[in-house]
Amino acid sequence: xDHPLAAATGATPTRPAVGGRNLxxxxxxxxxxxxxxxxxxxxxxxxxxxxxxxxxxxxxFSPPDWQQGETVRIMYVHVPMAWLxxxxxxxLAILSVMSLIWRHPLAxxxxxxxxxxxxxxxxxxxxxxSLWGKxxxxxxxVWDARLTSVLVLFFLWLGHAALVRAFDDPERGARVGAILAxxxxxxxxxxxxxVDWWNTLHQPASVxxxxxxxxxxxxxxxxxICTIGFSLLFAAVVLARTRAAVMERRVRALQxxxxxxxxxxx
Amino acid sequence: MTRKKRRLMILLLxxxxxxxxxALTLAAFQDNLVFFLSPSDVATRHPPGDRAFRLGGxxxxxxxxxxxxxxxxxxxxxxxxDGPNAVTVTYAGVLPDLFRExxxxxxxxKLQPDGSFRATEVLARHDETYMPxxxxxxxxxxxxxxxxxxxxxPAATWNTAPREGRSGG
Numbered sequence: 001x002d003h004p005l006a007a008a009t010g011a012t013p014t015r016p017a018v019g020g021r022n023l024x025x026x027x028x029x030x031x032x033x034x035x036x037x038x039x040x041x042x043x044x045x046x047x048x049x050x051x052x053x054x055x056x057x058x059x060x061f062s063p064p065d066w067q068q069g070e071t072v073r074i075m076y077v078h079v080p081m082a083w084l085x086x087x088x089x090x091x092l093a094i095l096s097v098m099s100l101i102w103r104h105p106l107a108x109x110x111x112x113x114x115x116x117x118x119x120x121x122x123x124x125x126x127x128x129x130s131l132w133g134k135x136x137x138x139x140x141x142v143w144d145a146r147l148t149s150v151l152v153l154f155f156l157w158l159g160h161a162a163l164v165r166a167f168d169d170p171e172r173g174a175r176v177g178a179i180l181a182x183x184x185x186x187x188x189x190x191x192x193x194x195v196d197w198w199n200t201l202h203q204p205a206s207v208x209x210x211x212x213x214x215x216x217x218x219x220x221x222x223x224x225i226c227t228i229g230f231s232l233l234f235a236a237v238v239l240a241r242t243r244a245a246v247m248e249r250r251v252r253a254l255q256x257x258x259x260x261x262x263x264x265x266x
Numbered sequence: 267m268t269r270k271k272r273r274l275m276i277l278l279l280x281x282x283x284x285x286x287x288x289a290l291t292l293a294a295f296q297d298n299l300v301f302f303l304s305p306s307d308v309a310t311r312h313p314p315g316d317r318a319f320r321l322g323g324x325x326x327x328x329x330x331x332x333x334x335x336x337x338x339x340x341x342x343x344x345x346x347x348d349g350p351n352a353v354t355v356t357y358a359g360v361l362p363d364l365f366r367e368x369x370x371x372x373x374x375x376k377l378q379p380d381g382s383f384r385a386t387e388v389l390a391r392h393d394e395t396y397m398p399x400x401x402x403x404x405x406x407x408x409x410x411x412x413x414x415x416x417x418x419x420p421a422a423t424w425n426t427a428p429r430e431g432r433s434g435g
Contacts, residue, residue, distance in 0.1 A: 063398035138362035144301040186288045206394040212422035215396040
């Protein structure tokens with residue numbers, strides 16, 4: 001287990017198929033670090049720029065709602081966090097499929113580093129929703145299908161983060177975590193369609209619907225810019241965490257190799 | 267069959283089984299997942315008067331009567347409708363800010379012997395329209411929408427409307 005990345009790539013003795021080879025190109029930790037080292041600063045800069053424009057537009061220059069007044073500005077954080085919670089979890093499910101079928105070591109590492117960030121986004125979604133619900137609905141929390149399913153999503157994120165770290169053998173942790181992530185994926189369509197399948201206190205979708213968005217463009221555009229900005233920030237944080245994890249494993253492998261050399265003098 | 271293909275098949279089969287199980291479970295609990303009953307549900311199911319439940323619908327236009335008790339506590343009587351049916355609701359307490367005629371509400375309480383509903387909690391239900399005040403005013407002035415009559419007109423008719431007479435920021 002001193003070099004899990006190399007060990008896992010070497011575990012496919014048959015020549016990988018074309019798709020498989022492309023998939024495993026970035027399993028080489030050196031190549032991954034070199035490639036993402038160039039991407040990451042661009043990602044940070046883009047995230048801060050887009051988020052700066054989006055938040056200024058949303059919090060200062062966009063109009064209030066005719067009924068909700070200025071409180072509607074909570075939406076510009078709440079909605080991107082909700083989308084990131086669901087989109088991020090879909091990403092976790094895809095990484096888990098890659099982990100279980102192709103035993104891709106980088107998918108394991110990324111999934112491990114993704115779940116705390118996803119849990120944070122979901123927590124922010126719940127917190128801002130609660131702060132919005134009190135003045136508008138008259139309550140911090142109700143047990144309707146939408147709110148409850150998002151709370152379940154939050155616990156799935158936390159459960160995954162805890163489970164992958166609960167094993168001495170990181171590869172076993174990754175397998176078990178991937179299974180939990182895939183089982184939990186049934187909750188994502190439930191979150192999305194809960195407002196259509198059951199009557200809930202939470203209103204149905206405004207932006208993602210077949211008819212025209214039920215939102216004026218002066219609110220829709222800043223919302224979309226904020227969503228892009230928060231998504232870039234989310235990606236940058238996950239990538240930075242994954243790079244740190246790859247480097248951490250490298251350091252540990254080097255330390256182990258040195259300890260072994262010193263133990264067995266030539 | 268390679269090991270990867272076998273793992274893919276196992277994963278697909280497990281996913282199919284899990285999705286089926288979830289769909290069956292949700293279908294079985296359909297009634298319990300309902301957050302509130304509509305006035306039509308109340309008319310067909312006749313919920314017993316000793317059990318609290320939630321009643322949801324739109325506040326009927328022209329039905330709201332606000333009172334102030336001798337102790338200064340506010341109370342209100344209004345009708346909650348879903349179109350074909352309506353239930354009279356009495357509530358003692360402060361109504362939420364969003365409460366108005368034509369607004370969606372969810373009330374928690376018990377059915378009284380006279381068929382009215384005595385609420386202990388009233389929550390406002392926001393719909394999925396987000397509209398600047400200038401656009402809402404323009405729709406009202408032109409007679410396209412009366413908020414106390416119900417939902418806003420189709421979004422495509424107003425969601426790109428210019429915000430006339432806006433007073434900055």
